[in-house]
Amino acid sequence: MPPVSRGFLGRRRPDVDPARLPPGQYFTPDFPVLSAGPTPHVPLAEWSLTIDGAVDAAVTWSWEELLALPAEELTVDIHCVTKWSKFDTTWKGVSLDTLLEGVETEADYVTAWADGDYTTNLPLEDLLDGKAWIAYEYGGEPLDPEHGGPARLLVPHLYFWKSAKWIRRLTLTGDDVPGFWEAAGYNNYGDPWREQRYWND
Amino acid sequence: MPPLSSERAARRVLWREAVVRDVVVETPRARTLALDVPDWPGHRAGQHLDVRLTAEDGYQAERSYSIASAPELDRVELTIELVDDGEVSPYFVEVVEPGDVFEVRGPVGGHFTWSADSGPEPLLLIAGGSGLVPLMAMVRHRAARASTVPTTLLVSARSPEDLLYADELVDAPALSIARTYTRTQPPGWTGFARRVNHDMLRAVAPAPDSGARVFVCGPTPFVELVTGLLVDLGFPPRTIHAERFGPTGGTS
Numbered sequence: 001m002p003p004v005s006r007g008f009l010g011r012r013r014p015d016v017d018p019a020r021l022p023p024g025q026y027f028t029p030d031f032p033v034l035s036a037g038p039t040p041h042v043p044l045a046e047w048s049l050t051i052d053g054a055v056d057a058a059v060t061w062s063w064e065e066l067l068a069l070p071a072e073e074l075t076v077d078i079h080c081v082t083k084w085s086k087f088d089t090t091w092k093g094v095s096l097d098t099l100l101e102g103v104e105t106e107a108d109y110v111t112a113w114a115d116g117d118y119t120t121n122l123p124l125e126d127l128l129d130g131k132a133w134i135a136y137e138y139g140g141e142p143l144d145p146e147h148g149g150p151a152r153l154l155v156p157h158l159y160f161w162k163s164a165k166w167i168r169r170l171t172l173t174g175d176d177v178p179g180f181w182e183a184a185g186y187n188n189y190g191d192p193w194r195e196q197r198y199w200n201d
Numbered sequence: 202m203p204p205l206s207s208e209r210a211a212r213r214v215l216w217r218e219a220v221v222r223d224v225v226v227e228t229p230r231a232r233t234l235a236l237d238v239p240d241w242p243g244h245r246a247g248q249h250l251d252v253r254l255t256a257e258d259g260y261q262a263e264r265s266y267s268i269a270s271a272p273e274l275d276r277v278e279l280t281i282e283l284v285d286d287g288e289v290s291p292y293f294v295e296v297v298e299p300g301d302v303f304e305v306r307g308p309v310g311g312h313f314t315w316s317a318d319s320g321p322e323p324l325l326l327i328a329g330g331s332g333l334v335p336l337m338a339m340v341r342h343r344a345a346r347a348s349t350v351p352t353t354l355l356v357s358a359r360s361p362e363d364l365l366y367a368d369e370l371v372d373a374p375a376l377s378i379a380r381t382y383t384r385t386q387p388p389g390w391t392g393f394a395r396r397v398n399h400d401m402l403r404a405v406a407p408a409p410d411s412g413a414r415v416f417v418c419g420p421t422p423f424v425e426l427v428t429g430l431l432v433d434l435g436f437p438p439r440t441i442h443a444e445r446f447g448p449t450g451g452t453s
Contacts, residue, residue, distance in 0.1 A: 183311075
């Protein structure tokens with residue numbers, strides 16, 4: 001049994017459905033920012049998104065080409081490993097199913113590369129079947145740079161550090177290579193519902 | 202799963218019971234809690250830990266807080282500032298007394314850390330408000346190790362009353378401390394009295410090409426501002442370590 005903290009009452013929020021909060025998380029109406037360095041600012045004319053690695057042929061989209069792809073609008077809850085969760089966030093972006101359509105690969109893993117030398121790793125299957133997007137609008141507006149604009153990976157079923165801001169490249173790999181936070185002691189997979197925050201959680 | 206080294210495989214992060222040994226009033230809105238944590242595995246300056254509070258009915262709340270103390274200290278210190286309308290910080294700032302118990306888990310975080318063994322490159326630390334906490338762990342670690350790494354600490358506070366660790370912020374050999382008070386200044390103050398800007402950084406910081414390791418911690422708008430200024434001045438982005446807290450304001 002955990003020790004009772006004398007005098008701690010807590011504040012249960014009647015407006016928050018506890019079933020929507022993964023273990024150890026708390027609800028916030030805010031949108032905190034977590035990034036390891038300065039916010040990069042890449043001009044859209046120089047921006048591109050590439051899928052490469054263990055593929056027959058690498059594919060690259062310019063900003064205009066990305067916007068021309070079929071987009072989806074979605075409303076999801078997001079969960080940050082630093083314990084805040086935010087409900088009903090609205091996004092617009094291109095499904096990874098669309099981007100990976102026609103990409104031939106035998107890879108099982110993906111390293112997402114972002115401006116600012118950030119990387120994160122995911123199993124490829126976690127990007128497929130309507131589970132992941134390249135998002136470029138938040139709340140009906142262009143995505144703010146500090147929240148990952150012009151475009152970020154959006155993988156809402158995993159802790160939000162997997163949703164790499166400033167996404168530029170997805171490298172498909174046969175081996176699973178721990179990314180920036182993963183190599184620093186955070187969990188390799190990061191399922192909030194199993195509270196996989198740190199190594200061996 | 203990737204192959205795990207035995208060290209990493211052994212590094213399961215456990216919840217441990219922490220006993221409050223001492224409570225120090227730092228400012229009207231902030232307190233330092235000195236904790237006894239049996240079997241604390243040690244930390245690096247700049248890391249944080251998770252805390253878990255449990256109410257009598259079993260309700261729990263978790264948060265993350267930066268560690269304020271040097272790794273060399275025989276206890277773990279957290280400095281916690283009141284968050285308006287917060288759930289957990291009012292407990293720590295207004296309720297907790299020596300002898301009280303809660304759980305901690307950590308240390309956590311490997312990027313926003315500095316060690317006296319990191320190398321001879323200068324250290325530039327820039328704090329907004331309670332963002333001073335993890336940077337103070339670095340200053341204290343540096344002192345505990347008698348490091349001579351040239352170090353600059355720039356602290357931005359709203360007023361002298363809001364400044365954490367005021368008595369401890371004194372210049373020492375190779376340690377230069379600058380303050381700016383953005384709202385209220387002490388009588389006769391001739392120092393900085395504005396938000397951090399290019400001129401202030403030019404005046405206090407080492408040269409952008411000095412190889413300095415830079416750590417910036419504070420509220421999100423502060424860190425966005427300062428890291429942007431540093432990039433403008435020519436500090437290589439990869440040398441700038443940032444830790445932000447709180448909301449962006451406008452996006453919700």
